[in-house]
Amino acid sequence: MTNADRAAALLGWIRRRPRGARLDAGDQWCELLIHTATPEIGKQWTDTGEIHEERDLKGRAEGETRSAPGHPATAHRGQAAQAR
Known part of the structure; x- marks a missing residue:
């Protein structure tokens, strides 16, 4: 549990933090199916x-x-590989 001053400082930082660019319709996340591990x-x-x-x-x-x-960049790479 945190004290009131720390909680207020954290909430203030969250309100002031820079916002990233919004994803457009083409930036869709994907689902990766993992079958094996190779440690x-x-x-x-x-x-x-x-x-x-x-x-x-x-x-x-x-x-x-x-x-x-899966991150949208991973989805785009998979789609590009399928198109080849």
């Missing part, structure tokens, strides 16, 4: 001697996916 763990810890090892997602059943929000 950098060091070649001495892998069976293959590679630095990265592909694994299922931590805390998920084998083959399960996870969704995450």
Whole structure:
């Protein structure tokens, strides 16, 4: 919990902070589906001697996916790749 002076200072900063540009209709977020993880763990810890090892997602059943929000720039790159 914060005191009244700190809360007032924080709210004042929020009111004065610069505002970013608004997104136009073409700037849509996307949904990313993540299937596997390839953490950098060091070649001495892998069976293959590679630095990265592909694994299922931590805390998920084998083959399960996870969704995450994708920034509009990521969506644009995906659309450009599909158009090729």
